[in-house]
Amino acid sequence: NFVHSGDAGETLAVEGQTLTGPTGGTPAGTDSLVVGGKLEFNSSTAFSLSSSSGTELLTAGTVGSSLSSVGALNIGTQVGASNALAVVDGALAFVDDLRASLGAVQNRFSSVVASNQATAENVSAARSRIQDADFAAETANLSRAQILQQAGTAMLAQANQQSQNVLSLLR
Template structure:
């Protein structure tokens, strides 16, 4: 018998250390809920899990992006909805003015409301914005909506202008001191006939085919009719003569039965343009709603896959912990027994 090296105690101590490490790892897994807490637990699994986590977070942010995109679209569509309502009211007034039961003073009152409604449409176009970005003035073009977790996963949206000029219910003239010239958005002449009326109804220049300019030094009604058959008229009441360098904005003219009748078609065309823009935005919104559902579904499935790799099976790990805990207690007891073995040597010395 040897007492300098207690091999039984050394073996029991080694096993106790192994059991202690196993119990500690089980406790870490049970307390964290993760099977992989460090690279040493599963190097390959950790690498795959981290890639999945990056993808999951990207998908969640893409879903949030799409929700923000829908908010922007809803802001635009809400403004277009109000523009629709204004145009419907303008059409209603045009239909009313086209009835000859109205006299001049009645049509003047109707015209005053139409002028204000036209100005409000332009104000909506100018002031509607989302996060300081103008939406309906024509500047919101080719904006990128990033709706994926990776590079290049995006769509583009452009929102057209809904100001009076685009809708065809207003146009502007720069007064140069010698006359007023009608121009389109590119600066080209748009009309063949211009008529100018004073408030009292006296005609100064009436339906002169081919005329592009008229003198602008007389207060009154300034009307542009485009085309030789006078199919469209734009109108504004002038309370004063316009000086050189001023901008004259002309709007829908319902001041007479004939012009009111023609304005109905003009407003119908504007309604069609707004409807087309709203339809486009609605299509984008529906698409984005499906995009969000898909992103959330993919993120959910990817999260489940990542969980199977990284999360601990609590029931299985609890069984392992119980086993290691029993072995730990057994090793402790055996170490105590092994430490008692050298005591038998004393019996030989008596």
């Protein structure tokens, strides 16, 4: 098996058996032999084949399936069954790609939701701490004002008492 990594110019060297005489092929003349075989290339992108001398043997572009439903497949022959398997394999690969993409999107949504929940919880806790701190500060300010008021009242009482003492001495 040859797996192409996507780099341009990758080479696959193929060697076959040298034929000497009739080995199941059909003689095509006095100096040649025709042998049947099958070489299948599947690719989701365009590719080309060339010989070692640089002569281009085959150029293929991407071709989509013309079948729109699996019900239109003919599996009555070997070629039809092979084509049906290729179509089904392509459909499964397409579904797998979609599932992978949707799974990645779902994972991103899940992490965003978790992040937003943590942020909302942190904001709520911060708001509560600020309100608690404001309440403590206001309570301290109230206590301070009450102490100052009591001190002022005590001083005023002492000042009034001194004037009363002076008046009582004069009587």
